Amino acid sequence: MTLNRKSKIANQISSLAGRRLRRALALLFITLVVSTLIALWVGYQPLDLAALRTDETARTLFFRLRLPRVVMAGIIGASLALVGGALQALFRNPLAEPLTLGVSGGGAFGASLAIALGLGAKVAGTPLIFVAAFLGAGAAVLLVYHLARTGPVVLPGTLLLAGIVLNLIAGAGVVLIQYLSEYGRALQILRWMIGSLDVVGFDLLWRMLIFLVPGWIALIWAARDLHLLAVDEETAASLGVDVRHSERLVYVASSLIVGTTVAVGGQIGFVGLIVPHAVRSVFGEDVRIVLPCSFILGAAFLMLADAIARTAFGVGELPVGAITALAGGPVFLWLLRRQQRLAAI
Amino acid sequence: MMGEATRGVDALQAKNKSVRPLIEARGLRYAYAAGGLDVIRDVSLDVPRGQLSALIGANGSGKSTLVRLLGGLVKPQHGEITFDGARLQTINARARATRIAYLPQTTSSVFPFTVREMVLMGRTPYTARFRFEQPHDLEVAHSALQAVDALHLIERSVMELSGGERQLVALARALAQEPECLLLDEPSAALDLKHRAGLVRHLRRLCDERGMTALVVTHDLLLLDPAFDYLFAMRDGTVAASGAPVHVLTDDVLASVYGDANIRARRLGGRTVVWSEL
Numbered sequence: 235m236t237l238n239r240k241s242k243i244a245n246q247i248s249s250l251a252g253r254r255l256r257r258a259l260a261l262l263f264i265t266l267v268v269s270t271l272i273a274l275w276v277g278y279q280p281l282d283l284a285a286l287r288t289d290e291t292a293r294t295l296f297f298r299l300r301l302p303r304v305v306m307a308g309i310i311g312a313s314l315a316l317v318g319g320a321l322q323a324l325f326r327n328p329l330a331e332p333l334t335l336g337v338s339g340g341g342a343f344g345a346s347l348a349i350a351l352g353l354g355a356k357v358a359g360t361p362l363i364f365v366a367a368f369l370g371a372g373a374a375v376l377l378v379y380h381l382a383r384t385g386p387v388v389l390p391g392t393l394l395l396a397g398i399v400l401n402l403i404a405g406a407g408v409v410l411i412q413y414l415s416e417y418g419r420a421l422q423i424l425r426w427m428i429g430s431l432d433v434v435g436f437d438l439l440w441r442m443l444i445f446l447v448p449g450w451i452a453l454i455w456a457a458r459d460l461h462l463l464a465v466d467e468e469t470a471a472s473l474g475v476d477v478r479h480s481e482r483l484v485y486v487a488s489s490l491i492v493g494t495t496v497a498v499g500g501q502i503g504f505v506g507l508i509v510p511h512a513v514r515s516v517f518g519e520d521v522r523i524v525l526p527c528s529f530i531l532g533a534a535f536l537m538l539a540d541a542i543a544r545t546a547f548g549v550g551e552l553p554v555g556a557i558t559a560l561a562g563g564p565v566f567l568w569l570l571r572r573q574q575r576l577a578a579i
Numbered sequence: 580m581m582g583e584a585t586r587g588v589d590a591l592q593a594k595n596k597s598v599r600p601l602i603e604a605r606g607l608r609y610a611y612a613a614g615g616l617d618v619i620r621d622v623s624l625d626v627p628r629g630q631l632s633a634l635i636g637a638n639g640s641g642k643s644t645l646v647r648l649l650g651g652l653v654k655p656q657h658g659e660i661t662f663d664g665a666r667l668q669t670i671n672a673r674a675r676a677t678r679i680a681y682l683p684q685t686t687s688s689v690f691p692f693t694v695r696e697m698v699l700m701g702r703t704p705y706t707a708r709f710r711f712e713q714p715h716d717l718e719v720a721h722s723a724l725q726a727v728d729a730l731h732l733i734e735r736s737v738m739e740l741s742g743g744e745r746q747l748v749a750l751a752r753a754l755a756q757e758p759e760c761l762l763l764d765e766p767s768a769a770l771d772l773k774h775r776a777g778l779v780r781h782l783r784r785l786c787d788e789r790g791m792t793a794l795v796v797t798h799d800l801l802l803l804d805p806a807f808d809y810l811f812a813m814r815d816g817t818v819a820a821s822g823a824p825v826h827v828l829t830d831d832v833l834a835s836v837y838g839d840a841n842i843r844a845r846r847l848g849g850r851t852v853v854w855s856e857l
Contacts, residue, residue: 243717246733249695252711326689390689458708462700464690468683471652473703473756474673519690522711 251520255527258517262530266308269534273304273541302433304537307554309439310431310495311505311536313446315528317488318506319513320453323460323521324484325379327390328514329569331506332492335393336374336400338503341489341496343404343411344370346423350415364445368493374400375485431499431540431554438498445494452487454525456480461521502536502555504562509535511569599664600625601760601792602649606658609648618644619655620816626760626794627809631786634796635803635827636813637837642796643684643764645813649794650681650762663759676704680753681762687745691736694748698723698733701755716755723754727781743774750781761785761793768798775799779806800844804828804851812836828853 247253275281277300285292318331325335332338348366378400382393412423433439459480462470471477495502513527536554539561543554602625609619618641626632626649634642647653649660651667660667662679670678680701688697701723702716712720724730729747737745746766753761761782767775779802785791786808797803803810804824812820812827813836820832828851833842841856 243714243721246695246717247714250712250714250717251696251699255711323690328689455708458703458706462703465688465692465697465700466683466685468652468681469700469752471672472650472676472679472681472683473700474671474676476672514690518696519692520696 251522254517254520255523258513258523258527259530262527262534266530266534269537270304270308273307273537274300276541276545278544298435299433302436302439303431303540305436305439306431306433306499307537307540308533309442309446310499310502311509311539312529312533313450313491313495314502314505315509315532315535316450316453316506316525317491318532319510319521319524319528320456320460320484321488321506322510323464323524324481325388325390325393326464326466327388327393328511329390329394329507329566330397331504332371332488333401333501333503334507334566335397336378336404337371337397337488337492338496338501339401339404340374340377341367341371341493342427342501343407344368344373344493345497346408346411346427349423349426350411350419352419361441363497364442364494366493367497368445368490370404371493371496372485372489374404375489379485427500433498442494442498445490449487449491449494450529452483453491454529456483456487457522457525460484460525464519464521500553500555503559504566505532505536505539505558507569508558508562508565511565598628601628602626602660602662602667602794604649604658604660607645607648607655607660608657609644609653609655611644613656618816619648622658622816622818624811624818624821626792628792629786629790630792630808631782631806632792632794632809632811633803633807634794634811634813635798635800635836636819640813640836641816642813646681646762646764646794646796650679651675652681673704676756676758678758679760679762680756680758682749682753682764682766684764684768688737691738694724694729694732694735694737694740695720697737697748698751698755701752704756719757720751720755723751724748726754726785727751742769743771743777746770746774746778747781750778754785759792761791761795763793763795765796765798776802782806800828800833800853803853805849814838824851 281296282292286296314332321330321332321335322328345363345367347370348363353362353366378393378396379388381396382389408423408427412420415423459470459475462473462475463477463480467477509532510524510528513524513531517523517527536558539557540554543552543557546552605623607619607622608617610617622645634645636642644653648655651670651672654668662670667675698720699712699716702712702719705716706712721730721733724733727747727750729744729751732740732744732748737748740748746769750766767778770778782793782795783806786793807824810821810824810827811818812832819836820827825846828844830843833844833853834840839855842853843856844851844853
């Protein structure tokens with residue numbers, strides 16, 4: 235009997251979260267490497283390794299344009315997917331992500347306000363615009379949360395509706411700001427609104443990372459608490475989680491991350507929805523697995539999406555946000571259909 | 580002669596000490612909003628150690644709030660709670676979770692966690708941040724599921740479970756915390772009679788075989804006597820009566836607790852039957 239039980243437990247050891255995470259990370263790391271190589275390879279002109287060795291121009295093009303852009307796509311994709319996974323667990327809503335919660339809209343509003351006020355000589359990359367976008371994103375997440383919360387319950391349907399309407403309002407606000415600004419700045423806002431991963435050199439990337447890395451660390455640190463919060467708040471609290479503290483940490487970290495990515499790349503929607511969903515359906519629901527895996531798969535996903543944006547359709551570069559929306563919108567609707575129960579509330 | 584008498588007193592004191600209540604609450608007061616209505620008004624009670632106790636009372640009488648206070652999930656504005664002789668507020672949340680397991684009313688989940696994942700969550704207070712459960716934790720989870728006869732569910736998704744099975748899994752998660760004390764908020768609310776009785780049987784066994792202390796918020800007045808050792812009856816944020824089931828389940832006490840003279844209780848074949856005149 236006990237022998238039988240021992241062997242039963244031995245059979246299940248491989249199902250322990252730590253081992254599952256290790257296997258998943260190994261697999262995803264390979265995916266990331268392959269995706270990086272593909273993203274570096276394709277482009278206006280496919281990579282020519284011989285030219286790279288001999289031709290100075292080719293080398294400059296590769297190291298100043300293509301490589302930073304691919305890295306940028308990876309960083310933003312990883313960030314958005316990580317935030318999506320965290321928000322889904324925090325709000326116990328598989329449809330939550332920066333776009334559907336209005337967080338990226340709030341960030342965009344903050345950033346465009348900063349640009350209109352002339353807080354940045356350049357559109358992207360000045361810390362003040364990062365800060366403005368962070369504040370906008372933070373205000374949005376607090377507003378949506380308070381609208382959807384009644385007592386201890388966050389109504390899942392109300393949360394999404396409030397988020398999407400907030401996004402529309404913020405979008406209208408951005409347009410208004412653009413019309414009221416002087417011509418040069420309006421053009422800056424327009425260019426930035428379209429959302430692109432255009433980047434020259436690595437300076438901007440370093441500046442972004444100053445804001446992003448603390449956010450990443452905070453969310454990974456909170457993964458264990460989010461794993462319990464994904465069940466319900468009372469359960470998490472009874473298992474020793476300081477719920478209010480974790481909530482605040484996740485808000486601040488998410489706003490920081492989304493604000494920064496929006497300030498640089500504009501609104502890129504649905505990465506935070508598709509990627510964690512894919513991770514969950516393959517590697518299970520454990521949030522401590524979902525967050526790090528979403529981070530890596532998110533990087534791979536946006537690099538490939540950007541590779542498609544750069545090369546497909548033969549019409550020059552598409553905004554990568556269009557690709558992710560085309561891929562993610564239908565996934566959202568399909569999930570909504572599956573979660574009728576949720577949407578009804 | 581003298582010495583013998585002293586020994587007798589010593590033995591009595593030792594016995595009293597060994598049955599010192601696990602949780603002692605004195606003068607608790609709590610309002611959800613500052614300056615708002617007191618949901619709990621001057622509650623003092625002792626939760627007996629190693630026994631199965633129930634908290635009964637009308638809707639809105641403060642039962643849920645009281646167990647949340649006793650579980651350390653909310654802090655009283657006035658009064659003090661000691662757990663095993665130590666002030667509850669001085670025990671940090673993680674240490675508390677290894678001693679007190681609290682089960683909230685609802686146990687549904689949006690995400691399709693497996694039963695194994697759900698029960699292993701009970702091991703969180705024993706697992707450092709950035710670490711994962713070890714094979715030992717899996718053994719604890721197994722025996723927790725076995726204790727509530729639900730080991731066969733281990734591979735299932737919690738979404739596919741019936742209400743009764745979900746409640747058992749939640750109870751197993753609480754047991755995986757290896758607590759000294761279980762606080763359950765209406766665990767049987769959504770269950771049929773068979774499953775409600777089954778749950779009480781499990782709780783009785785845990786108290787008898789493991790010396791577990793359990794306090795259960797319940798409306799199941801029929802299943803109290805003789806399964807439960809002790810009852811607390813609440814009315815308007817106070818404990819109106821407490822004692823053995825035979826003393827609490829009487830016409831007078833029930834009429835006052837529920838504010839309804841139609842509720843009746845009779846002893847019948849070694850148990851107390853409670854019903855309401857219609």
